[in-house]
Amino acid sequence: MIKLCISCDSLARAVGADQVAEAFEREAAQRQLPLQIQRTSSRGLYWLEPLLELESAEGRLGFGPVMPEDVPGLLEALDKGGEHPLALGPVEQIPYLKTQQRLLFARAGITRPLSLDDYQAHGGFEGLRKAALMDGDAVVAAVLDSGLRGRGGAAFPAGIKWRTVRQAPAGQKYIVCNADEGDSGTFADRMLMEGDPFLLIEGMIIAGLAVGASKGYIYVRSEYPDAIRVLNEAVMLAREAGYLDVTGSGVAFELEVRVGAGAYICGEETALLESIEGKRGIVRAKPPLPALEGLFGQPTLVHNVLTLASVPIILAKGAAFYRDFGMGRSLGTLPFQLAGNVRQGGLVERAFGLTLRELVEGYGGGTASGRPLKAAQVGGPLGAWVPPSQFDTPLDYEAFAAIGAMIGHGGVVVADDTLNMAGMARFALQFCAEESCGKCTPCRIGSTRGMEVVDRLIASSDPAAREDQAHLLRDLCDTMQYGSLCAMGGMTAYPVASALKHFPADFGLASPEAAQ
Amino acid sequence: MPEETLDLPLIQRVLDNHKEVPGALLPILHAIQQGLGHVPDEAVPEIAHALNLSLAEVRGVISFYHDFRTSPPARHTLRLCRAESCQSRGAEALAAQLREQLGLDDHGTTADGALSLRPVYCLGACACSPALELDGQVHARLTPERLQALVKSCRVEAGA
Ligand SMILES: Cc1cc2nc3c(=O)[nH]c(=O)nc-3n(C[C@H](O)[C@H](O)[C@H](O)COP(=O)(O)O)c2cc1C
Ligand code: SF4
Ligand code: FES
Numbered sequence: 001m002i003k004l005c006i007s008c009d010s011l012a013r014a015v016g017a018d019q020v021a022e023a024f025e026r027e028a029a030q031r032q033l034p035l036q037i038q039r040t041s042s043r044g045l046y047w048l049e050p051l052l053e054l055e056s057a058e059g060r061l062g063f064g065p066v067m068p069e070d071v072p073g074l075l076e077a078l079d080k081g082g083e084h085p086l087a088l089g090p091v092e093q094i095p096y097l098k099t100q101q102r103l104l105f106a107r108a109g110i111t112r113p114l115s116l117d118d119y120q121a122h123g124g125f126e127g128l129r130k131a132a133l134m135d136g137d138a139v140v141a142a143v144l145d146s147g148l149r150g151r152g153g154a155a156f157p158a159g160i161k162w163r164t165v166r167q168a169p170a171g172q173k174y175i176v177c178n179a180d181e182g183d184s185g186t187f188a189d190r191m192l193m194e195g196d197p198f199l200l201i202e203g204m205i206i207a208g209l210a211v212g213a214s215k216g217y218i219y220v221r222s223e224y225p226d227a228i229r230v231l232n233e234a235v236m237l238a239r240e241a242g243y244l245d246v247t248g249s250g251v252a253f254e255l256e257v258r259v260g261a262g263a264y265i266c267g268e269e270t271a272l273l274e275s276i277e278g279k280r281g282i283v284r285a286k287p288p289l290p291a292l293e294g295l296f297g298q299p300t301l302v303h304n305v306l307t308l309a310s311v312p313i314i315l316a317k318g319a320a321f322y323r324d325f326g327m328g329r330s331l332g333t334l335p336f337q338l339a340g341n342v343r344q345g346g347l348v349e350r351a352f353g354l355t356l357r358e359l360v361e362g363y364g365g366g367t368a369s370g371r372p373l374k375a376a377q378v379g380g381p382l383g384a385w386v387p388p389s390q391f392d393t394p395l396d397y398e399a400f401a402a403i404g405a406m407i408g409h410g411g412v413v414v415a416d417d418t419l420n421m422a423g424m425a426r427f428a429l430q431f432c433a434e435e436s437c438g439k440c441t442p443c444r445i446g447s448t449r450g451m452e453v454v455d456r457l458i459a460s461s462d463p464a465a466r467e468d469q470a471h472l473l474r475d476l477c478d479t480m481q482y483g484s485l486c487a488m489g490g491m492t493a494y495p496v497a498s499a500l501k502h503f504p505a506d507f508g509l510a511s512p513e514a515a516q
Numbered sequence: 517m518p519e520e521t522l523d524l525p526l527i528q529r530v531l532d533n534h535k536e537v538p539g540a541l542l543p544i545l546h547a548i549q550q551g552l553g554h555v556p557d558e559a560v561p562e563i564a565h566a567l568n569l570s571l572a573e574v575r576g577v578i579s580f581y582h583d584f585r586t587s588p589p590a591r592h593t594l595r596l597c598r599a600e601s602c603q604s605r606g607a608e609a610l611a612a613q614l615r616e617q618l619g620l621d622d623h624g625t626t627a628d629g630a631l632s633l634r635p636v637y638c639l640g641a642c643a644c645s646p647a648l649e650l651d652g653q654v655h656a657r658l659t660p661e662r663l664q665a666l667v668k669s670c671r672v673e674a675g676a
Contacts, residue, residue: 010640010641010654011640011641011643011644011654011656013654014641014644014647014653014654014655014656015644015656015657044643046643046644047643047644049644181640182637182638183638184599184600184601184602184637184638184642185599185600185601185638185642186638186640186642187640187641187642187643190640222546222583223636223638223639223640223649224640225652258542258543259542259543259546260542260581260583261542261545261546261581261582261583261584262581262582262583262636263580263581263582264637275542276539276542277538277539278539278540278541278542278567278577279541279577280576280577280580280581281580281581296538296539337642337643338643339601339642339643339645340600340601340604340605340642340645341604341605345642345643345644345645346643347643368605377600381599381600381637411642413600413601413604413642414604415604416604419603419604424600424603427600427603431599431637435637
């Protein structure tokens, strides 16, 4: 019997995994070869997808990227011991994977997303079992001690939020999972929800136990239909298996998946709460903090997918285990996401502290086009464009803040020398204009004015006039950065100002501080 | 009997199903759009009545979110990703290709009503940019040839 694994992840399928699986079924039937295909989550080695894994005595052997037309040849090779041009050897020995520190993505590519048995056989629900025997204060203390910071972008210490919500007196409290993942260049939330949904559910149940919340919402963007389907099924399976009738405390935990509707701003936590309440996604002024007055006016713990999914690991292995990863005040691991013009795009979970160069040049293998590397945008559409001269900066929240950039949700978009940075600055402003909730002027009006300034700057042939426009653009960035209510307007200044600072030539400006 | 009134049973069923749901407006709009392909205007008073909202509140929500449509979609909807990762891999050239070959601008529809083009900002496929979504199915590692084949599968007349 030949046992194969092929991923059912939506991106693996977007590059042909279903067609490859079908071709195997068809060819094997024709040859009357006994064959079994398991559809697992993805390893996140996307440049190798569709990745075929063959179960063998030496562990799983990889082949990829496989196209349907490779299947007949592969079947012959599998029969004869596995020599094939697409052969990659044992998957777990592939350096890209072997050198990672996978905590959150420990099961990625190994288990079937909706198999409770697989989940339990690989350490699932250990954290919940421990948490159920602990006092809520002790669970909160573990999260505090672990050093875990919010993975949604702002990197606020998670334990402090937990303590606030726990201490808030209220009849009804909520856990809200922010699965709006709108940032270009990011896909870790999607991979986790599609591939290991029980981990997120386990994290949310633990959070509910710890802060005294009996209801949880997962707000998923509508662009992720597979994640929505998998989560709905996983919630049902977990409920049927009794995991939501929480162990020990007698309180049942209710979980509901809510679907966004294509508004980037609904990733901002207060706009997200408005959206769950059935309103337009308009940002709320803070205070009050959502931890005290959140969903339907009640204390609410809002966290990103990765933050909540880290919790079972912290409980299962201990806060000390978790905080041993990382550097400074950036503790634990972060699943970095390599995207854009990069040869080896995929998910790289590592402890904080490796450099951007190790990530982009080491794991990524440089640009996909083979052309010179120009910059990388780290942290999504509100993140700065970082020039190669700053690539030795360690991936650490504080180190990135010190160079006027941010790590955000860990997405890295690589660009080669053909990408025009004035165009990208204009795009950042256009995106902000389109997605602004409209509540405050610097963001709503500033973004549109900014586009006009970039247009005038590029169109102008007079160097002095260009300098004037550049000056105006910098001023506008300042106004947006310091005068906006939320980071949508506030941080749109990052990609714009960084493009202007590091790549003045793209704007037709003289370069006093040439970047490269 | 105007054709639209045929939609009322579905709308009523959706509203009944969401009676007990707090903050039900988005799930209701999604369910109606899924059932009817769009959110017809005659749904608005029904929804407003069921949720005790004003017409303006319901309309405000429908227009705020990019996903909700108030008129029926074309037979096929192609959402081309235009966010940074896909831009760095040639998404703008793909958009230009659609403009030249089909006369399709962002938000445009071919004259035969077969295909609408909409921009989308990230499909989570960025490790294999550029990407698009055609009728709910994501395709990544796009090339100009692949895009052309996908469009052809919708049987759009060139230059329509
Ligand atoms: C414009 C904007 C978009 C955001 N989008 C997201 C998002 O898609 N996912 C997310 O987890 N956080 C997003 N955030 C951050 C959230 O507001 C909030 O900080 C986060 O959900 C808190 O969770 P954490 O503590 O786990 O990071 C966004 C913030 C802003 C200003
Ligand atoms: S900065 Fe923009 S998105 Fe944020 S509150 Fe102001 S207008 Fe809304
Ligand atoms: S930017 Fe296009 S899929 Fe993410």
